Amino acid sequence: MLLGLLFLSSLALIFSAANFDRRLNQVRDADTDNQGWIVSQLEVDHLSLVIAVEDALGSAQAGGGQVSPEAWDQLQREFDVFYSRIGVFFAAMQRAGLPEAFAVDLSELRGVRDRLTARIDSLGPDDIAGLDAFAEHLRSKQPLVRRLVTHGLQVFVDEAQSAREREREIWLFFLIETLVLLSLVLIAAVFAVRLSRALQQRTMQAERAASTITKAYEASLSAVVVTDFDGRVILCNKAAETMFRLPMAEISGSDVRKLAPPRLVRSLAATFDRMRALQAENKPCDVSRRTLALRSDGQVFPVELALTTDTDADGQPIAIAFIRDISAQVKAENALRGALSEARRAAAAKSMFLATMSHEMRTPLHGLIAALDLIDRGALGAADAALFDTARDCSQRALALVNDVLQFTRASAMREPQVAFSPARIAQEVVSELSPFARENGNEIVLRVTGPGAQERVLGYPAAFSRSLYNLVGNAVKFTGSGEIEVALSFSNPEPEGPLHLSVSVTDEGPGIAAADRERIFELFETSADHLPHHTLATGLNGTGLGLPITRLAVERMGGQIRLDSELGKGSRFWFDITLPRAKGSVAVDLPVPSRAAPIPTGVVWDVLVVDDNEVNLTLMREMVQRLGHRVTLAHDGRQAVELARARRFDVILMDINMPVMDGRSASLAIRQDGLCREAVIIAVSALIEAEEPEALRSCGIDRALVKPVRLEVLATNLWEVAQSLGQTAGEPPARRDGESSKAAPAGKGDAGLDFDALAQMVGRDTAIGLLHATLNDARDALRSARAQAQDTGQLAHRALGAAAVVGLEDLAATLREVEYAAQAGDRDSLVELADILDEILASVDAEITAIPQMVNSAT
Incomplete structure (x- = not known):
């Protein structure tokens, strides 16, 4: 049937081509006749013009030398017709390959037209002589017109003959092509038969491949579960039976939600809703994530889920889920995560130990260097002087080494904002x-x-x-x-x-x-x-x-x-x-040193405003300032400090940086704008790294900065330097009094770095214990916030940091500083690790505070 239809189609094609050829010849003959009429009409229009000229001359003889208006109008119309005919003739003859003689005649005809036009435009009805000359010139061009018409007809005849010959060639080629195509179609039919047989073979191979895939599907280690978009399980493999510990017959036809823990059923329902929404838009839904699954015995275990959507043989949407049990993998990852956390803790402990040891070693080295500087070298003998020089050089190199180690530890571990x-x-x-x-x-x-x-x-x-x-x-x-x-x-x-x-x-x-x-x-x-x-x-x-x-x-x-x-x-x-x-x-414009009020004579008591949001810091700073002989006013935040500074003149303002309501920077700027303390000396007292780089605070109107913890002699030295800069004192800075030390006596210092003796000497034993408990409460608040990953972790850590630094718990302060930086950076992993370290330090400090009576008795 296929071959018969192809043969009939070929015959119909040949018949249609022959019929089209016949009709095309008819149209071409009509076109040739039209072109012949155009060429022949040139001679007719020329003769009509000659007759019109002779009629005009005849009317002039009859009218006494004047051409009648009717004859003159007829002459003009015939000339216009002849003129237009020449243009049409030229248009018809504009083609390549014309004989040279014909081209010369065409050029001459163009010149005749132009000359006749010039003559007739210069003639009038009464110009009989000019009209005779015009008629004579017109009659002389009769042979030229005859040649052009004859040659033109010949050109069209030749072209028509050439066109017919080309068309015959085209139609012959068309017939050959048709036969070739018919042959190709026959060959294609033969190949179609062969392909049909090959298709049968491939169908058998596909059936075998499907059987192999089914076996692989059944032998897969991952559970494969196919469901409809309502969550009904259509089929599953053997691995699903093993993984969920349910028979395949029980899984098939059941709701897939029974394979998920109850708390994830809502999430699974949302996934099916998403699949239906994407299916309405003809979009696939691909899901790949870790989640939890539920065995028949109620055991919840981690799985890796890969879900995709497709359609079955009937065109119905289905979801295909590949589920892999990753319990062993998760266990290994948790072990690795724990090892990493332990390694980070060890690294942090190492860095803290190195920094602490370097810091602690600087104190005796400073004492050694200071003692060597007080020795009169001139009173020593030559041998002793050489030994003295050796001791001084060695102490300087040791101090440089300790400083470098501390600086390197700080540079590698500190998070600087x-x-x-x-x-x-x-x-x-x-x-x-x-x-x-x-x-x-x-x-x-x-x-x-x-x-x-x-x-x-x-x-x-x-x-x-x-x-x-x-x-x-x-x-x-x-x-x-x-x-x-x-x-x-x-x-x-x-x-x-x-x-x-x-x-x-x-x-x-x-x-x-x-x-x-x-x-x-x-x-x-x-x-x-x-x-x-x-x-x-x-x-x-x-x-x-x-x-x-x-x-x-x-x-x-x-x-x-x-x-x-x-x-x-x-x-x-x-x-x-x-x-x-x-x-x-x-x-970055250099800030001029503000002009101060009249210098206060040496010995006059200063009014000092202490600003801090932490009661521990306020208590200690008040005690130190009072011990130096100055009057103290306390402010609990920046706004209160601004109000006090506008209402009362203070000589020195000790300003914390990070406070609620208004921070120290904003408060300092506000104080510098107006009020009685525009020219007061503002000293930042902060645990922030900015305090170690006072350049960052100068633009806020702060003159200098102190880093918590601030010792009594450090505060005394800074106030003396302020007085020196204002011309209020002279001589050497205040010497350390007997028994004073920037570090606690050995008998009063515990493993956590607590310097209870120095703290108790400053504020009294009972007050010192109360301050330590308040500091620990603040630190515990920061610890709870860090474990909960709360928003206020950074603020609570900073609050506790200031108190810990002031009372001398430097390890605790350093850890709280790390907690603050981690909270500001959103580093949740570091917060988890630091919370564990902070918990250990708090336990150590708490143990030392509990043992304070024993420490005091031992020291006694």
Whole structure:
């Protein structure tokens, strides 16, 4: 039947082609006749014009030398017709391949037309002579017109014949193509038969493959469950039976929700609702997640679910779920997570231990150095003087090593917040501080700050920037003799409102660093002493090997990378590039020292306002200020401090930074705006890192900063320095009284770092115990908030941090600071780990507070 239909279709195609050829010839013959009429009409119109001219001459003879109006109008019309006919003739003859003689005649006819037009336009009804000449010229062109008509007809005849021959070729080709196509169709039919047989074979193969897939489906280790969109199980495999501990017959036809824990049934129903919504939009629903499943015995276990939607053979939507039991995997992951948490805790403990030991070692070293400085070297003999010099140099190197270790621990573990600062000002302060040491070695430090934006304030890490620059310049000062040290800050501004790019370089004329050492010197405790100048080797100032690692950490903290260019004997260049966002609405303009009121004579009592939101801090600060002989007023937040400062004149304001209602920065700005304390000395007393970088607080109107815990002698020294700057006192700073120490006596100090003797000496034993209990209560509030991942964790940690620092619980304060930073950064994992560490420290401190009577008795 297929072949018969193809054959009949081919015959119909041939008959239709022949019929179309016949009709096309008829149309072509009509077109040829029309073109022949156009060519022949040229001669007719020429003869009509000749007759019209002769009629006009005849009417002129009859009318006494004047052409009648009717004859003249007829002449004009016949000329217009002849003129138009020439244009039509030209249009019909515009084709390629015309004989050369015919083309010449056509060109001549165009010239005849133009001349006749010029003549007839110049003639009038009474110009008989001109009309005779016009008629004579017109009759002379009769042969030209005859030749053109004859040649034109011949051209059309030739073209028609050529067209018929081309068409015959086309139709012959068409017939050949038809036969070829018919042959191809026949061949295709043969192939169709063969493909039908192959399809039968492939169908058998597909059935075998389906059987294999079914076996694989049944043997799969993952449970495969197929359901409709109402949650009814259509089929499942053997693994589902094993996983859920239910027979396949019982699973099939049941509600899939019975395989999920009750608390997840609502979530599963929402998944089916989503599948129906996507199916209405002809979109697939793919789900891949971890969840929980329920065995028939009520056991809940973790699974990995991969869900996709499709349609079955009847076009009905189905959901195919692949479920894998991951109980063993989750158990292993929990074990790894616990190991990681333990490793982090160990690292934190290590860092805390190193920082604590370094901090504790500085106190006896400072005492040793101070004692050595008080010894009269001139009273010693030569041998004793040499031993004295050795002891002094060793103590200085030990102190430098301890400071470097503490700084490295702090740089690698501390989370420094971003604040506004001026890189140019910090660079100027670093250069000013190190210039005296440079002059001792015959060096000169040159600071160059260039580029747009050099005087702007930026957001970043001022402590890290200061550490990196100080270490680089300090190294250059130590290892250069009688040379120049260039500190260059180059600012660039790629986008007018975008961040600033800062390139920092420190170039010295020292001994240089060998190529083999350029990577090694950035590692811990590595130095390059092979080519140091003589003065550094002689004095032992070849470094501890921590300066450059600290610098590398600080630069990486700022998003840069420390680089080194060096050549032996010619010096070294350390440099790095960083990008710093602009601080909105502020420019780094040096703040002038405010003019103060008339100096208060030495010995006059100051009015001091202490501002803090923590009762423990207020109690201790009030006691210290009163011991120094000044009057004290307390404020519990920044707003209360502003109100008091506007109503009463205070000489000094001790301002906490982070407080509720109004923080210390805002309060300081408000006090500087108006009121009686516009010119008071404001000293920040904070546990924040900003207190260690007072540059970040100067723009808020704060003159200087103290870091909690603040000891009595530290506060006394700072107030003495304030008095010195105001010209109110002279001489040496207040000496430490007998028995006073910035650290507790050994008998009163426990494992948790509690300095109860010093605290009790300041505020009394009972008050000290009450302050410690209040501090522990604040810390426990922070601990509960950290475990609950609450919003106020950072605020509670900061509140407890201030109290812990003031009473001398430095380990507790350091941990609370880490909790505050983790809460601000949203680091939930770190909060979990820090909560465990905080719990251990609180237990240790609580044990020491409980044992305080025994400690006191023991000390007695």
